[in-house]
Amino acid sequence: xxxxxxxxxxxxxxxxxxxxxxxxxxxxxxxxxxxxxxxxxxxxxxxxxxxxxxxxxxxxxxxxxxxxxxxxxxxxxxxxxxxxxxxxxxxxxxxxxxxxxxxxxxxxxxxxxxxxxxxxxxxxxxxxxxxxxxxxxxxxxxxxxxxxxxxxxxxxxxxxxxxxxxxxxxxxxxxxxxxxxxxxxxxxxxxxxxxxxxxxxxxxxxxxxxxxxxxxxxxxxxxxxxxxxxxxxxxxxxxxxxxxxxxxxxxxxxxxxxxxxxxxxxxxxxxxxxxxxxxxxxxxxxxxxxxxxxxxxxxxxxxxxxxxxxxxxxxxxxxxxxxxxxxxxxxxxxxxxxxxxxxxxxxxxxxxxxxxxxxxxxxxxxxxxxxxxxxxxxxxxxxxxxxxxxxxxxxxxxxxxxxxxxxxxxxxxxxxxxxxxxxxxxxxxxxxxxxxxxxxxxxxxxxxxxxxxxxxxxxxxxxxxxxxxxxxx
Amino acid sequence: xxxxxxxxxxxxxxxxxxxxxxxxxxxxxxxxxxxxxxxxxxxxxxxxxxxxxxxxxxxxxxxxxxxxxxxxxxxxxxxxxxxxxxxxxxxxxxxxxxxxxxxxxxxxxxxxxxxxxxxxxxxxxxxxxxxxxxxxxxxxxxxxxxxxxxxxxxxxxxxxxxxxxxxxxxxxxxxxxxxxxxxxxxxxxxxxxxxxxxxxxxxxxxxxxxxxxxxxxxxxxxxxxxxxxxxxxxxxxxxxxxxxxxxxxxxxxxxxxxxxxxxxxxxxxxxxxxxxxxxxxxxxxxxxxxxxxxxxxxxxxxxxxxxx
Numbered sequence: 001x002x003x004x005x006x007x008x009x010x011x012x013x014x015x016x017x018x019x020x021x022x023x024x025x026x027x028x029x030x031x032x033x034x035x036x037x038x039x040x041x042x043x044x045x046x047x048x049x050x051x052x053x054x055x056x057x058x059x060x061x062x063x064x065x066x067x068x069x070x071x072x073x074x075x076x077x078x079x080x081x082x083x084x085x086x087x088x089x090x091x092x093x094x095x096x097x098x099x100x101x102x103x104x105x106x107x108x109x110x111x112x113x114x115x116x117x118x119x120x121x122x123x124x125x126x127x128x129x130x131x132x133x134x135x136x137x138x139x140x141x142x143x144x145x146x147x148x149x150x151x152x153x154x155x156x157x158x159x160x161x162x163x164x165x166x167x168x169x170x171x172x173x174x175x176x177x178x179x180x181x182x183x184x185x186x187x188x189x190x191x192x193x194x195x196x197x198x199x200x201x202x203x204x205x206x207x208x209x210x211x212x213x214x215x216x217x218x219x220x221x222x223x224x225x226x227x228x229x230x231x232x233x234x235x236x237x238x239x240x241x242x243x244x245x246x247x248x249x250x251x252x253x254x255x256x257x258x259x260x261x262x263x264x265x266x267x268x269x270x271x272x273x274x275x276x277x278x279x280x281x282x283x284x285x286x287x288x289x290x291x292x293x294x295x296x297x298x299x300x301x302x303x304x305x306x307x308x309x310x311x312x313x314x315x316x317x318x319x320x321x322x323x324x325x326x327x328x329x330x331x332x333x334x335x336x337x338x339x340x341x342x343x344x345x346x347x348x349x350x351x352x353x354x355x356x357x358x359x360x361x362x363x364x365x366x367x368x369x370x371x372x373x374x375x376x377x378x379x380x381x382x383x384x385x386x387x388x389x390x391x392x393x394x395x396x397x398x399x400x401x402x403x404x405x406x407x408x409x410x411x412x413x414x415x416x417x418x419x420x421x422x423x424x425x426x427x428x429x430x431x432x433x434x435x436x437x438x439x440x441x442x443x444x445x446x447x448x449x450x451x452x453x454x455x456x457x458x459x460x461x462x463x464x465x466x467x468x469x470x471x472x473x
Numbered sequence: 474x475x476x477x478x479x480x481x482x483x484x485x486x487x488x489x490x491x492x493x494x495x496x497x498x499x500x501x502x503x504x505x506x507x508x509x510x511x512x513x514x515x516x517x518x519x520x521x522x523x524x525x526x527x528x529x530x531x532x533x534x535x536x537x538x539x540x541x542x543x544x545x546x547x548x549x550x551x552x553x554x555x556x557x558x559x560x561x562x563x564x565x566x567x568x569x570x571x572x573x574x575x576x577x578x579x580x581x582x583x584x585x586x587x588x589x590x591x592x593x594x595x596x597x598x599x600x601x602x603x604x605x606x607x608x609x610x611x612x613x614x615x616x617x618x619x620x621x622x623x624x625x626x627x628x629x630x631x632x633x634x635x636x637x638x639x640x641x642x643x644x645x646x647x648x649x650x651x652x653x654x655x656x657x658x659x660x661x662x663x664x665x666x667x668x669x670x671x672x673x674x675x676x677x678x679x680x681x682x683x684x685x686x687x688x689x690x691x692x693x694x695x696x697x698x699x700x701x702x703x704x705x706x707x708x709x710x711x712x713x714x715x716x717x718x719x720x721x722x723x724x725x726x727x728x729x730x731x732x733x734x735x736x737x738x739x740x741x742x743x744x745x746x747x748x749x750x751x752x753x754x755x756x757x758x759x760x761x762x763x764x765x766x767x768x769x770x771x772x773x774x775x776x777x778x779x780x781x
Contacts, residue, residue, distance in 0.1 A: 035655075035656045036656065037656075041657075160655055161654040161655020161656055161657045162655055162656035162657060163655040163656050198658075198684055198685075201685075211525035211526070211538075212525075212528060216525075216526075219663065219665075220663045220685065221663060221665070221669075221673060221679045221685075221687070224678065224679050224685060225676075225678050225679050228678045228679075229678065398678070
């Protein structure tokens with residue numbers, strides 16, 4: 001189905017794949033409006049590429065007479081010219097009369113000389129196609145001679161709440177196209193997998209709340225609260241909302257914790273092949289103390305003249321940063337830099353990790369990390385300095401507007417979560433009702449976890465084939 | 474849909490006059506009629522609340538919730554709310570001008586008649602209108618009020634008097650408040666109390682947004698949050714029923730004048746209850762306890778039937 005036909009899909013194939021929406025304007029005129037039906041909200045900064053706010057736009061506007069060759073609508077593409085009839089115009093409120101009729105001149109256009117180097121003023125009202133009431137700001141006015149003028153709109157189009165107003169004059173039978181930017185387009189791809197949280201809230205209010213239902217009335221803010229809390233809880237263990245970030249470990253062996261970080265899934269560094277090497281937490285080896293007060297000779301913490309504790313540099317952190325991890329892991333060579341098996345031919349490399357009695361937790365050469373809560377950073381062992389780091393972590397689904405959505409596989413579980421959340425906090429709800437919804441929530445959440453665990457038969461078969469191999473002990 | 478005021482008045486008089494019990498003047502009738510209409514109207518909300526707690530039969534004409542909603546629907550209206558520094562102003566506030574009338578007599582035959590004075594003022598306020606041509610009321614399809622003019626669909630007869638009456642829409646009870654911004658989805662605002670507003674504003678999860686705005690309702694103003702919303706608010710509300718008027722001409726004998734009278738706005742199914750309740754008050758006026766007793770018993774029986 002290339003076009004929406006009343007189902008959940010509201011975008012055409014062209015809108016989804018190409019990020020383009022086309023309109024046809026049968027009538028000529030300026031100030032025409034066109035309504036976007038993209039799933040993505042339009043963002044507007046300016047319609048002038050020379051304006052610093054233009055970069056905020058997440059779309060562009062094009063016009064065409066044939067729908068084959070498109071021209072971006074900008075102040076330059078919509079500018080028009082005219083030559084005065086020689087009468088000249090004085091400074092202040094004054095009429096500008098051009099010799100040849102021009103329908104493209106609209107109120108708000110800036111009038112300049114043909115080269116655009118001298119600004120005369122702006123058009124305030126269009127009296128007719130040759131006469132324009134203007135505000136001439138140049139003290140000398142427009143000279144009393146046939147003067148070539150350039151009329152240019154500062155903003156040929158604008159956008160508010162997904163309605164685009166094209167200030168420029170459009171001839172009859174003009175095609176207009178909105179083209180989403182690459183980033184906006186990519187954010188929209190695969191969106192059908194999700195239901196927006198706003199839809200979940202509205203659907204819940206429709207289906208679960210009302211006269212004769214289990215919830216006769218409920219405050220919408222309660223539903224919003226439980227929906228957002230549900231999304232947070234689901235993000236931690238049910239949803240596939242693993243985020244990842246590639247950064248470089250800095251010169252002091254640290255990397256800043258991502259802004260929407262809640263907990264880590266895995267930290268790894270990548271080698272020259274792009275292969276990931278898991279970095280392990282240095283739980284049993286070291287830590288980053290939250291506070292390291294400066295003590296006097298008797299060991300008593302000291303304060304400054306504002307009564308705040310004086311703090312010093314952590315000796316533990318300094319010692320850890322200066323240590324050689326190979327002396328802890330037992331690795332003689334940092335062979336992780338050379339992932340090719342053909343090069344690992346020395347005796348020591350082959351026997352790495354095979355020596356009797358070693359602790360596997362510390363006998364590895366991928367490095368260690370700690371979380372420095374005081375500074376809000378991940379700290380790494382010195383062998384990871386300047387390495388490319390991949391931080392895989394989970395967020396809570398509420399950090400950004402785009403996060404406020406839930407996989408359709410878990411949508412029903414969220415409804416049950418909201419229903420249970422509200423019923424369990426309402427006075428006079430029979431306990432058996434609360435228990436029923438508690439069980440329902442639990443069952444649906446389990447279903448959601450199974451669905452989202454992405455177990456595919458083909459993959460299981462492939463793994464099971466490995467069982468037939470001979471394994472020597 | 475309305476209940477003819479003359480039918481009600483004549484029925485009341487007929488019952489009262491039986492056995493020469495008494496008489497009710499038009500002035501008394503108009504006052505009592507207005508009182509009874511408001512009484513019945515006000516009870517709809519309570520009745521609806523009661524019926525919402527009872528399961529209904531899904532059968533045509535017998536769903537009590539739908540029946541009450543049908544009676545209320547006559548008074549449901551919607552208007553935009555304008556922004557001021559104190560908040561959004563409720564639509565249709567009472568300005569002191571509750572009704573106006575304009576007569577077009579001896580005018581040339583035409584379709585468009587320019588309104589003037591109070592009639593024009595109320596027409597611009599989108600007031601409720603009724604038009605009579607030669608004392609015959611036109612249906613809404615037979616005329617329109619546009620741009621300060623009365624526009625008739627068909628030419629009136631020669632020398633026919635045209636009277637247009639306007640009744641100001643008066644705000645009665647607030648319903649839902651809606652926020653519309655361009656092509657964005659329309660959002661209903663949630664009504665919150667002042668005490669919870671401060672908690673809402675400081676809560677990171679439930680803070681009002683343009684997607685889920687809230688409002689407080691204080692002193693006839695709607696204070697909308699987030700405060701960036703300064704337009705696009707429209708209000709669904711119940712308007713007050715227009716007072717019934719049984720007007721007359723002549724001095725020696727009252728002759729009903731339909732063009733200057735005003736019908737009861739209640740749903741036509743309320744006619745029996747209306748007559749009974751007016752009789753109840755009439756019994757008080759003429760000091761006849763028997764009338765009061767009979768009317769009260771009838772009203773009670775009707776109520777019991779409706780809610781059992």
